[in-house]
Amino acid sequence: MSDQQAGQSVSDQLGHYIPFLRRYARALTGSQSSGDQFAAAALEAILVDRSVLDGMDVKTGLYRVLYGIWASAGAPIEEGEAGPRAKAQKHLAKLTNNSREALLLYTIEGFSYRDIATIIGVDKTEAEELVSVARREMADSVMGSVMIIEDEAIIAMDIESIVGDMGHRVTGIARTRDEAVELGRADVPDLILADIQLADNSSGIDAVNDLLGELGERPVIFITAFPERLLTGDKPEPAFLISKPYTEDQVISAVSQAMFFSSTETLHV
The missing domain is CATH 1.20.140.160 (PhyR, sigma-like (SL) domain)
Structure with a gap:
């Protein structure tokens, strides 16, 4: 202590x-x-x-x-x-x-x-x-496709490497809300891994809600430097959350857990 x-x-x-x-x-x-x-x-x-x-x-x-x-x-x-x-x-x-x-x-x-x-x-x-x-x-969890929504290139590439090494297919990396929606329409992912704050000051939460609205329910993992803001219990919030800075172990564990689940609640800012 x-x-x-x-x-x-x-x-x-x-x-x-x-x-x-x-x-x-x-x-x-x-x-x-x-x-x-x-x-x-x-x-x-x-x-x-x-x-x-x-x-x-x-x-x-x-x-x-x-x-x-x-x-x-x-x-x-x-x-x-x-x-x-x-x-x-x-x-x-x-x-x-x-x-x-x-x-x-x-x-x-x-x-x-x-x-x-x-x-x-x-x-x-x-x-x-x-x-x-x-x-x-x-490690024997269901393999699938993963979309990454992240505006920091180094972080995006690191997550892509971790997810790829796990055996999952990365559908692509989106830096903004609009890019995320376009990517999701082109290649529907089994899981979405999203940052909260995106390059054009758009919200990763909004991007995810757009995608879930179009593509249907699927597991989502949010990554944020301020996890307390999404763990209040006062409104719809994520079931899976990783704090920045993250470790490889945390990403692997969260992705493996989330792949077992087929839905996530819609969030609101």
Whole structure:
């Protein structure tokens, strides 16, 4: 825990970490609405009984409470799910128990193996093995086509290389909202990976909404330097989100997770 965190109240620390807990919960469920419900349940449990945080720093304790709720619910498929999304959820259910949860904690949320062990209730060696198993299993995820919406050339080329090395086909790179729509019409992608702020000051969110309106629902991953702005829970927000600066591991994990899901909620600025 940093000196600054040590000087904060538990309530202040919870407020700081809640947006990132939403990110984790949304990635687990592939859904903003379902993920936010799990995050809210974790916060409510802590507010009712602060002793659940005893012996842990606030961040680790918060994620441990969420994991306990998630595990006790049996990582459920949402009622009413059908078609490709239901198949995706069932596919996820076949993965080694706790492996995907551990991988997300390690790559997206930045927890150490020791903290992951505390969160999911295993020892450190097993936590390391779960992350390793998840990497192997997620590498076998569905292959598909990916559109990249990114106005910074170096970042776009880096993402293109990572996605290509995973075995996915990149349909192209768009720098503006109009370019994205044109590219999507010419070569319909299975997944969209989009920055928020584009070259002509247009919005990646608007570009994605245009594409989903024309092409139908498909998974989307947003990349942003300000993730807290899209993790408020106050309006439609992304189910999959990567923070800048990102790591190769984070991109691989997010793309693999998102490829399992066949829909994403439409967003609004």
